[in-house]
Amino acid sequence: DADVTQTPRNRITKTGKRIMLECSQTKGHDRMYWYRQDPGLGLRLIYYSFDVKDINKGEISDGYSVSRQAQAKFSLSLESAIPNQTALYFCATSETGKGSNQPQHFGDGTRLSIL
């Protein structure tokens, strides 16, 4: 079983719809992240959370919101989807480092297409 699970794996929807992407983890990590990946732009951080109910904006948070109600779950919402939010979305987790950074562990991604 995957340690970091994203649902759905693929989603096609229309402009203006509300969409929620779910991420759950069994690694027991405190930190969770949402990224989007676009060709030629690499990974860009949307939001991150260091603990339950801790929410921090990343590089490109406009148009997105997140919820961290439990340690194992971190959901990403698009309140009113627009076509330029079409991308591959990744969730990741990491431990809290003691004065150092820790590796991040990724889910398999959600491919989102907005028409």
Place this chain on the structure above:
Amino acid sequence: GEDVEQSLFLSVREGDSSVINCTYTDSSSTYLYWYKQEPGAGLQLLTYIFSNMDMKQDQRLTVLLNKKDKHLSLRIADTQTGDSAIYFCAEGESYGGSQGNLIFGKGTKLSVKP
């Protein structure tokens, strides 16, 4: 702010060595990472190096770190078609509220020709 740069494409022949290069800006980063992304999959942690090391070898993979030049490289010996993927370099943020977050390069797409 911190930045990680890597070339976007690399093409090699099967059996040759591949060298993927990366430059970074944060000299305080404790660990530096290489991730591999195969088509249709997430990022998989490939290897990492502690900042007080110059080199780390793991089977066909060799990581070299030049702290003075802030240069990291990943060498894949005897490259196989299964090594075709996108490779991401990453460093850690060392300051402020986002301390511990990783900064990723844009990824190098490695194509291996038979």
